[in-house]
Amino acid sequence: MxxxxxxxxxxxxxxxxxxxxxxxxxxxxxxxxxxxxxxxxxxxxxxxxxxxxxxxxxxxxxxxxxxxxxxxxxxxxxxxxxxxxxxxxxxxxxxxxxxTPYAAGVFIVSCALVLIFFIDLDHMIIPNELTVLVAVIGLAFDGYRLAVFGRQEAIILAEQIGGQHYSAYLPRSIVGLVVAGGLFLFIAWLSQAILKKPAMGMGDVKLAAAMGAILGPGYLFASYFILAILIGAGISLLLILLRLRRRRDYIPFGPMMAIAGLIMLLWGGQVAPWILSWYGP
Ligand SMILES: [Zn+2]
Structure with a gap:
């Protein structure tokens, strides 16, 4: 600057x-x-x-x-x-x-993610206070954008029924929260069904929902999701290769989600197009 x-x-x-x-x-x-x-x-x-x-x-x-x-x-x-x-x-x-107030919000969410990183590492829990804080700031960012830029910032559902045009406007943060939370809830259920033991905690699901409120349901969240999995796979592989963990040990996913969240929060505008370019022409 x-x-x-x-x-x-x-x-x-x-x-x-x-x-x-x-x-x-x-x-x-x-x-x-x-x-x-x-x-x-x-x-x-x-x-x-x-x-x-x-x-x-x-x-x-x-x-x-x-x-x-x-x-x-x-x-x-x-x-x-x-x-x-x-x-x-x-x-x-x-x-x-x-x-700016936006920078202050980004810093507060960053602090929450630092806390989540270490608390989940030490205790394998993600305190609700912290996920709620992240979600509330996501809603506040969105409320600010809607107030300043109007309905173009919202998700528009439009449909033609019986010659009549209907449209509804949904805030990105709320749709992001529901979609991200739902996606992780599904993954938690699926991994439990396949592995026959809990592989993802409800803390991870709630953190995903909170990040959905920050990033919205679109390409920023998709990039966040891919980034968290890549970081998780990379770190897990490294820990196993260095023999710090064995293959069957539980490695918490919250810290990886926190690192990915920090990267997206600060450099999402640069990282997302790069990650998504692997998937298209
Ligand atoms: Zn002392």
Whole structure:
């Protein structure tokens, strides 16, 4: 974005990384049913309250070499990774979509997808709070588009019955939600019927529905679906080749759906035509 100076981007990174620091708290506490705000951040090993010097995103980790200042316990590098990734997502959202309410919405959905990625990886659940948040923002984006650009943004059903012309306008987000949720529900049912064990959880179905609200029922969602499967197949194959997982182990699909969602959210306009070009002239 030509209007954004380097200083603004650095500031955005720091704000994003601070939010990433809070995402680390949510990743740990939300699936355990603990309060997100109380007690304040503390070392999980010795219980020492973390203060300003411990909580500067990314830098504290590097400065203290990933250790608690009080007991010397090593923290996972994942904390820093989440902070850095969230900082970069804030920069990317504003770089791509300028300082707009849309960029803010994209960033909030990105944060939800980061949370879903790690919570599903750790606990094999996708909290409903997060999928509802994604769906609500999808509906809000669509409501905004309809308010600004009018009915041309809606899906038009038109039919000629007995010489009379009927037409109905349906919001893309709601049709996307129903179609995507329905598709994944069908896949869940089919894989259960074939494999005789649950292969896709209801959390995945609900996340698909929420992404349908964001991407609509058309080619963006089709690309998202193909991308999630390709990423899933690629990562699963890699884990099996590296012998980190065996062929019969359960590998959660939510993290793959979260990565595909981030890619479509930020670069859907470029990625979708590329993926769909494999299928046509
Ligand atoms: Zn400690």
């Amino acid at each position: 030509p209007g954004l100076s380097g200083n603004v981007l650095i500031l955005l990174f720091l704000v994003g990384a601070s939010i990433g620091s809070f995402l680390n708290v949510i990743i740990y506490r939300l699936p355990r049913g603990k309060s997100l705000v109380f007690p304040p951040s503390h070392c999980l090993s010795c219980g020492a309250r973390l203060t300003f010097i411990d909580l500067i995103p990314v830098f504290s980790y590097l400065l203290l070499r990933g250790r608690c200042r009080h007991c010397g316990k090593h923290f996972s590098a994942r904390y820093m990774l989440v902070e850095a990734a969230t900082g970069l997502l804030a920069v990317a959202a504003v770089y791509l979509f300028d300082l």
